[in-house]
Structures are given as structure tokens and as C-alpha cells.
Amino acid sequence: MLISIVAPCYNEEDVIERFHDRVQQVAEEFLPLGHDMEFVYVDDGSRDRTLGALKRLAEEDSRVRYVSFSRNFGKEAALLAGLRHAAGDSVIVMDADLQHPPELIKRMVDLRDEGYDQVLARRTRTGDGFARTVAARLYYRLINRLVDVELVDGVGDFRLLSRRAVDAVLALTEYNRFSKGLFAWVGFPSTTFEYENAVREHGRSSWSLRSLLNYGLDGLISFNNRPLRAALYLGLGLLLCAGVYTAWIVVAALVNGVETPGYVTIITAVNALAGVQMIMIAVIGEYIGRIYYEVKGRPHFLVKATNAERTKDLIR
Numbered sequence: 001m002l003i004s005i006v007a008p009c010y011n012e013e014d015v016i017e018r019f020h021d022r023v024q025q026v027a028e029e030f031l032p033l034g035h036d037m038e039f040v041y042v043d044d045g046s047r048d049r050t051l052g053a054l055k056r057l058a059e060e061d062s063r064v065r066y067v068s069f070s071r072n073f074g075k076e077a078a079l080l081a082g083l084r085h086a087a088g089d090s091v092i093v094m095d096a097d098l099q100h101p102p103e104l105i106k107r108m109v110d111l112r113d114e115g116y117d118q119v120l121a122r123r124t125r126t127g128d129g130f131a132r133t134v135a136a137r138l139y140y141r142l143i144n145r146l147v148d149v150e151l152v153d154g155v156g157d158f159r160l161l162s163r164r165a166v167d168a169v170l171a172l173t174e175y176n177r178f179s180k181g182l183f184a185w186v187g188f189p190s191t192t193f194e195y196e197n198a199v200r201e202h203g204r205s206s207w208s209l210r211s212l213l214n215y216g217l218d219g220l221i222s223f224n225n226r227p228l229r230a231a232l233y234l235g236l237g238l239l240l241c242a243g244v245y246t247a248w249i250v251v252a253a254l255v256n257g258v259e260t261p262g263y264v265t266i267i268t269a270v271n272a273l274a275g276v277q278m279i280m281i282a283v284i285g286e287y288i289g290r291i292y293y294e295v296k297g298r299p300h301f302l303v304k305a306t307n308a309e310r311t312k313d314l315i316r
């Protein structure tokens with residue numbers, strides 16, 4: 001059986017060599033069991049010397065395949081490229097920053113042998129700030145109400161996929177990719193195990209608060225049209241409130257005679273409604289924006305250098 005390790009790398013020059021050392025040690029352990037391993041590293045347009053390091057690794061180790069993007073296309077694109085280039089019967093997706101302990105690979109493969117198509121590693125939130133932990137909890141509670149696939153807090157991209165699960169994910173060709181959701185969407189028998197989160201050793205996480213927020217919104221919107229449905233209900237609710245309030249004003253006017261206060265009420269109502277309408281338009285706009293990107297049909301990434309034969313032919 002061939003096991004592929006897929007790792008997206010963005011500015012990981014400090015760790016990539018150690019990462020390869022560690023996974024390659026795991027590979028040694030697998031050899032006696034008759035499992036071969038290959039390593040697919042995707043350089044997501046790094047601005048440091050990650051590509052040089054990958055080339056060196058590929059020279060030393062013929063099982064290393066690297067794909068380097070023409071610019072930074074984002075982790076989702078890097079994952080997709082990695083999956084496309086992986087030939088294994090099982091594919092393990094993990095971060096190159098050693099936050100996903102390579103020692104867990106053994107456990108994943110064992111679970112795979114029990115017949116699961118997806119083995120998900122769920123991290124504890126050790127080392128995360130309090131605010132981030134709370135925000136994540138709230139987010140998952142909210143998003144699971146809104147989307148129709150089950151997303152679990154702490155389950156990220158560290159997972160093993162069987163060949164048929166990989167093929168299923170690759171068949172989803174959408175441009176706006178939210179892998180957490182895509183993996184959940186393809187389904188198949190899945191199992192989860194927990195591991196202690198490792199704090200990043202080198203470099204910095206490339207997630208800023210803003211990118212996290214945007215990622216969260218992507219997850220919310222890229223899965224179904226429930227936000228639109230929510231807009232419908234909100235509109236109906238507002239209409240109902242307006243009806244009740246109007247009735248109340250009319251009755252009050254009939255009972256007490258006509259007065260003309262209500263300046264504050266009017267301003268408040270106008271502003272609130274304008275705000276709500278803008279949000280609704282923005283929600284619609286989000287969907288249209290996605291349609292716009294989908295219909296353009298651009299490639300998910302462009303390759304600048306690789307040692308993968310198939311892709312080499314494509315870029316020449």
C-alpha cells in the first residue's frame with residue numbers, strides 16, 4: 001500500500017527539513033509492514049527559501065515530489081494541488097509547521113485498516129488564547145446550525161483520506177474551496193481521535209484576526225443558501241413588528257387624539273431598516289460574487305516549478 005503525505009508549505013524554510021526528517025522516520029517504521037510512502041510538498045508561493053529547501057529534499061530523496069506555485073494562492077489551493085499530485089491508496093494531509101505530530105500517522109493508518117475512509121485528528125485547544133478558544137466555540141455552535149454538513153471544533157485539515165474519498169474531493173471542482181466543509185460533504189465512514197495541540201515552534205501563523213473572520217464567513221456562506229433563507233425570515237419578522245407597531249399607533253391616535261411626536265422613532269426605524277437592507281444586499285452580493293468567480297472558471301493555481309512529470313509537461 002502506498003501512503004502519500006501532502007503538506008502545503010508557505011514560508012516554512014525553518015521547519016520543512018525537520019518536518020521531512022520526522023515523516024521520513026515514520027516512513028521507515030512502515031517499510032517492514034509493506035507500506036511505501038511518498039511526500040507531496042506544495043510551495044504556496046513562499047517568499048523565503050522554501051522552494052530551494054524542497055528542491056534539495058527532492059534531490060536527496062526520490063520519494064519527494066514538490067509543486068511550487070507562481071504566487072501565494074492560499075492554503076486551500078495548495079491542498080488541492082497536493083491531493084491532485086498524490087498517488088497513494090491513502091493520503092494524509094498535514095501542516096508542514098510540525099503542529100500536526102507525524103507520530104500520529106501510525107494511528108491513522110491503523111484506523112484506516114479498520115475500514116474507515118476518513119480518519120480525522122481533533123486537536124485540543126492547548127496554547128490557544130482564551131479569546132480565540134471562546135470565539136471558536138461560538139463559531140462552531142453557530143455554523144453547525146446554519147450549514148448542513150457537520151463541522152467539529154478542533155478538526156482541521158490533519159486527516160487521512162482513502163483513495164475513494166480523495167477522488168470524491170477532487171471531483172468537487174468549485175473555485176471557492178472550504179475544505180473543512182468539502183471533506184465533511186463527501187462523507188464515507190469517518191472516525192475522529194484526539195491529540196494534544198502542539199504550539200508552533202518556528203515562524204508565525206499566517207492567520208490574522210481578519211483572515212480568520214473572513215474564513216469563518218466563507219464557511220458560513222459557501223455551503224448553502226441558508227443565510228438567504230434567514231434573510232427571508234428576518235424580513236417577515238420585521239414586517240410583523242411593523243404591522244403591530246402601526247396598529248398600536250393607530251389605536252393610540254384614535255384613543256388619545258392625534259399628536260405628532262415620534263421624531264426619534266422615525267429616525268431609529270429608518271436607520272435600522274437601512275442597515276438591515278444593506279446587510280441583506282451584502283448577503284446576496286456574497287453569493288453573486290461567488291457565482292462570478294465560479295463562472296470565470298480560472299484555474300485554482302498556477303505552477304512555476306515542479307518535479308512531478310505530469311505537471312511538468314503541462315507547464316511547458
Ligand code: UDP
Pocket residue numbers: 007008009010011012044072073074075078094095096097099204205206207
Ligand atoms: N499555508 C499555505 N498557504 C498559506 C498559508 C498557510 O500553504 O497561504 C500552509 C502553512 O505553510 C502550513 C499550513 O498551511 O503548513 C497551516 O498554516 P498556519 O500554520 O499558518 O495556520 P494555523 O496552523 O495557524 O492554522
Ligand code: MG
Pocket residue numbers: 095097099200205
Ligand atoms: Mg500552523
